[in-house]
Amino acid sequence: MQQKPLLTLIAAALLCAGAHAATPGNDPAALNQIREAALRSDWAFERTADMTDLIGPRLSGSAGYAAAVTQVAEAMRKLGAKVTLQPVKVPHWVRGAETAALVEYKGRPAGVSQKVVLTALGGSGATPAGGLTAQVIVVRNFDELKARAAEVKGRIVLFNVPFDQGLAAGGQAGQAYGQVVRYRGGGTRMAAEMGAVAALVSSAGGANYRLPHTGSSGLQDGARIPAAAVTVEDAQLMARLAARGPVSMHLVLTPQTLPDADSFNVIADYPGTDKADEIVIVSGHLDSWDLGTGANDDATGVASAMAVVETLKRLDFRPRRTIRVIAWANEENGGRGAAAYLQGYKDSVHHHFAAIESDAGSGRPFGMRSSAPQSANKLFAPLQAALEPIGAAALQRADALSTGDLGGLEQAGVPSFTPLIDTSDYFHYHHTAADTLDKVDPQNLRKHVALMTSLTWFLANVEQPIGRWSGPVKQ
């Protein structure tokens, strides 16, 4: 007889929990629940599949990007998030024909030409429709080009700069990428300024499958020469032939730079409770290059940011601070999405508690990087303990993360966070036609969501201030 009221009470309590979401804060049990809930779900993989299989490439200004805005907004509304589409004017560059052949070189048998595999770089200018033919100058760095300044006018410049695969295998893939990619920006611009008729760069990629890797050139209106990335194999071929004697290329590149297009950042808020006016951003970029389907760059980043809300909704957990999911526009060829956000929210930057961006693929995650003050590191111990079981407990501090979309917020004082990910094979497919869903490992993506959700939740509930970003540590 005594039991009946007790059971009724328990039932009432359970009902209550359903009606009023729990706010367990950074309780270790809650952090463990979040991790386990993320590991049980393929929701992020399904969103990645929708974005890549149903839409495909999402370059700024394209119908694919517009469809992705709708898709993400609908999925977030379905979760009950408050969705805002923030208008952004974006560059609208469209790929055209792209072919090349080596038509003259010392030792060339009559009737023979060698095909060169290449792809136009974003912002590239166009050759005449029938192409152009010019001699190729092969250099290995900026100094060599300067030393050969007298030869550049009227010629095609090739920067043959190898991607350091050893560095990438040793866990420094970003650094290996940086060493090459500065020629994609600075090299193409320098070649244009020196009077070259076209600029070529060796692909910034970590594996040689004779795949060209696209990306932004450094070219601007008024100085848009044709610019392309050639495969590493073809760059090396040209270097070998140039060592025998003069090499000439016939090059056809017909991309177009159209007027800027109307576009959007997708912003989805999962409201906080007692600190609702403070914001924790969790984000990825929604645009992608046009050759592949942008699976690892950056559908998985967007999908795992979206999955933060899905996981918390499933647990019925409510954060103290507002969690703001952002799918950024135009990270790849302009950064206009991040600039529009900074402009639009400049009066409330101080309400931004922290910001997370995932933009290094979906390799195995092993921890986090942070640009919060060093003094905050010790606060993260409970989070690290919760991530230990999936091997993602590392916490690395850097003076500035300067991620693609958070750099401006960081400079304005908002500490940045980003997952630490095994990127040893990320650059094999990066910006190529092969960045497709089959490269995404579902279990790694579940861990990625576990990390992103745990980190976002932790930041949205942490009691002590983690401090503002204040630049390099003063010695």
Ligand SMILES: [Zn+2]
């Ligand atoms: Zn990216």
